[in-house]
Amino acid sequence: MGDFIQLFTELKGVLGGAAAVGVSVALYLWSQRGQRQLDGANTEANVSAIAHWKDVAERSDAALVAMTARADKFAEERNEAYKQLARMEGQLAEMNRQLEAQNLKLETQSKEMQGLRDQVRNLQEQIHAPR
Template sequence: MGDIVGLITELKGPLGGFMAVLMGVGVYLWRERGQRAVGAANDAANISAIDHWREVAGRSDKALEAMTIRADKFAEERNEALQMVGEMRGQLTEMTRQLTHQATLLQQQAEKLDLQAAEMHALRGQVTSLKDQLNAKH
């Protein structure tokens, strides 16, 4: 610092003041160059970070869109499956009703066959009785 004061003392002429101011500005700019470099690096880092997060947001948006499409497709498939289950329940109910009706008809037919078998048995008995009567008369 003493050298600077000595230099300023020697340059005390008409240009000395101007040169002193010029040197002061030069020293100030020399000292501030590190701060400017730090500021420029900070600005570059901020821009880089913004670009990075924009890219991340873009990928997130694309992933969200893809997941939304998959969710919509799943919901559609689920709704179709539920509709098919409902239709199958209806068909099963109808088939159960038909089977119950068929079982009732079969039961009625079995009862008729049992009556007819009893009648046939009675008729066979009568035929046997008639044959025995005919054989007795001969």
């Protein structure tokens, strides 16, 4: 260290002052080298993190679009199923109405048949009746 001070003392002059400033600047830059590297690494990390989260956001958006499309398709299929169910209920109601009409017609025909059977029985009794 003594040699450094002696050298510094000898360089005092026009060039000595400039050299002292130059050496001071060099020492300052050398001491700040680690901080600059740390700042650079921090900046790279920030850029990397931003790129990562941007990618995550894009994937989330794509997943949201896909889920929305699936939900829309499901809602469409559900609505179509409700329409088919309503049509089937209408058809079932119409079949029940037709069945009731046919039952009523059968009951009427059954009564008519019973009446005809009674007439046939009466005619048979008249034919087979002793004279």
